[in-house]
Amino acid sequence: xxxxxxxxxxxxxxxxxxxxxxxxxxxxxxxxxxxxxxxxxxxxxxxxxxxxxxxxxxxxxxxxxxxxxxxxxxxxxxxxxxxxxxxxxxxxxxxxxxxxxxxxxxxxxxxxxxxxxxxxxxxxxxxxxxxxxxxxxxxxxxxxxxxxxxxxxxxxxxxxxxxxxxxxxxxxxxxxxx
Amino acid sequence: xxxxxxxxxxxxxxxxxxxxxxxxxxxxxxxxxxxxxxxxxxxxxxxxxxxxxxxxxxxxxxxxxxxxxxxxxxxxxxxxxxxxxxxxxxxxxxxxxxxxxxxxxxxxxxxxxxxxxxxxxxxxxxxxxxxxxxxxxxxxxxxxxxxxxxxxxxxxxxxxxxxxxxxxxxxxxxxxxxxxxxxxxxxxxxxxxxxxxxxxxxxxxxxxxxxxxxxxxxxxxxxxxxxxxxxxxxxxxxxxxxxxxxxxxxxxxxxxxxxxxxxxxxxxxxxxxxxxxxxxxxxxxxxxxxxxxxxxxxxxxxxxxxxxxxxxx
Numbered sequence: 001x002x003x004x005x006x007x008x009x010x011x012x013x014x015x016x017x018x019x020x021x022x023x024x025x026x027x028x029x030x031x032x033x034x035x036x037x038x039x040x041x042x043x044x045x046x047x048x049x050x051x052x053x054x055x056x057x058x059x060x061x062x063x064x065x066x067x068x069x070x071x072x073x074x075x076x077x078x079x080x081x082x083x084x085x086x087x088x089x090x091x092x093x094x095x096x097x098x099x100x101x102x103x104x105x106x107x108x109x110x111x112x113x114x115x116x117x118x119x120x121x122x123x124x125x126x127x128x129x130x131x132x133x134x135x136x137x138x139x140x141x142x143x144x145x146x147x148x149x150x151x152x153x154x155x156x157x158x159x160x161x162x163x164x165x166x167x168x169x170x171x172x173x174x175x176x177x178x
Numbered sequence: 179x180x181x182x183x184x185x186x187x188x189x190x191x192x193x194x195x196x197x198x199x200x201x202x203x204x205x206x207x208x209x210x211x212x213x214x215x216x217x218x219x220x221x222x223x224x225x226x227x228x229x230x231x232x233x234x235x236x237x238x239x240x241x242x243x244x245x246x247x248x249x250x251x252x253x254x255x256x257x258x259x260x261x262x263x264x265x266x267x268x269x270x271x272x273x274x275x276x277x278x279x280x281x282x283x284x285x286x287x288x289x290x291x292x293x294x295x296x297x298x299x300x301x302x303x304x305x306x307x308x309x310x311x312x313x314x315x316x317x318x319x320x321x322x323x324x325x326x327x328x329x330x331x332x333x334x335x336x337x338x339x340x341x342x343x344x345x346x347x348x349x350x351x352x353x354x355x356x357x358x359x360x361x362x363x364x365x366x367x368x369x370x371x372x373x374x375x376x377x378x379x380x381x382x383x384x385x386x387x388x389x390x391x392x393x394x395x396x397x398x399x400x401x402x403x404x405x406x407x408x409x410x411x412x413x414x415x416x417x418x419x420x421x422x423x424x425x426x427x428x429x430x431x432x433x434x435x436x437x438x439x440x441x442x443x444x445x446x447x448x449x450x451x452x453x454x455x456x457x458x459x460x461x462x463x464x465x466x467x468x469x470x471x472x473x474x475x476x477x478x479x480x481x482x483x484x485x486x487x488x489x490x491x
Contacts, residue, residue, distance in 0.1 A: 071218035083203070120218070
């Protein structure tokens with residue numbers, strides 16, 4: 001049996017995203033250079049939502065792409081092959097400010113793989129990182145620029161992000177297996 | 179959707195879910211080939227051996243490039259210039275390759291079952307690149323991938339395979355893959371090369387080419403395998419062309435959106451009219467491009483470790 005605690009309900013999740021969007025806007029004056037890249041799978045929907053809010057703030061469309069970093073992971077030999085999805089970046093990243101978007105920041109290894117992967121597409125001017133939840137336990141010197149919520153966790157716990165686009169309702173829960 | 183196999187030996191033993199996993203994975207790898215930098219580090223530090231005991235150019239090159247694009251090191255081993263000529267057994271050759279710490283061995287062999295034989299005693303992953311007249315799994319996967327990409331789904335499609343079925347490992351692997359994914363397969367060719375026994379694999383068998391191509395969504399043409407025929411199975415190539423070749427008159431009677439496929443190498447003017455091979459409905463060269471993506475996917479999948487699939491973020 002798993003014990004589940006709600007970290008963010010639907011309203012709080014939307015509020016956190018809105019705040020993150022405003023922080024991105026505040027940090028980047030050159031709004032025309034900003035593109036969002038969601039990391040498969042959890043980051044894809046979040047990037048689209050952030051882009052929508054940002055488009056409202058800036059009154060211009062913010063380009064969104066998504067990226068599967070599986071081929072650049074450092075732990076491929078430790079697990080069975082992951083499901084990979086096509087990466088789709090419908091813009092040139094060279095010279096852009098790329099905001100990587102993911103649902104949960106944990107070891108930092110996904111972000112490292114994303115940085116490597118992005119490098120194959122060009123040389124962005126800047127790369128920033130936005131995450132919905134930072135749960136700690138970093139294994140690499142990686143830090144998020146924008147965080148929806150910091151959640152101290154133990155390694156036995158699991159953060160589950162549910163979004164309405166992928167079925168169900170918006171919710172972030174902390175699950176503890178007994 | 180996941181892949182737990184260490185080897186890819188045949189299509190017969192795969193489930194529809196496993197086939198779908200390979201096809202989905204190949205979609206991601208096809209996108210890699212369309213970038214400016216067509217290389218990913220997924221197999222960095224791994225050694226891939228192309229053990230081609232039977233000659234092949236296109237499959238070997240495709241596997242070789244696929245392995246390079248995954249950052250693996252590749253050794254090519256061909257029968258003509260090897261110790262097999264000096265009397266070494268296949269088992270010893272394979273063991274020697276493994277002693278060089280090969281991680282994946284891709285084998286093409288004239289004997290059916292050779293990949294299965296290697297898989298029984300090797301620690302390395304084994305990929306079948308064609309064994310005798312038995313199977314050619316990656317060809318079937320790339321054909322299926324091409325059909326899926328063009329038609330959106332496989333289930334319910336009428337696929338006609340025309341030509342030398344009896345000696346064709348491509349046909350066998352395609353029949354397995356297509357029927358598992360819900361397509362209806364029709365086989366056609368001279369009765370000596372398309373025996374009725376194939377009906378046991380769930381196919382329709384006909385020796386009338388007009389009947390075979392009339393309702394086909396896909397027409398997959400196979401080359402006459404001269405090299406595998408011990409005795410003459412039909413009077414001559416000229417007669418084959420007039421009775422079974424895809425010429426302009428027959429092409430006109432096909433469905434307007436029917437795709438023309440061929441695993442290559444094509445014999446222009448024999449099984450296919452030269453102009454048809456180059457027409458807009460021919461996807462022969464796309465099959466080659468997709469072959470690369472599918473082989474990258476297969477190498478990536480068999481390379482997977484044994485642990486849980488979930489990866490921590």
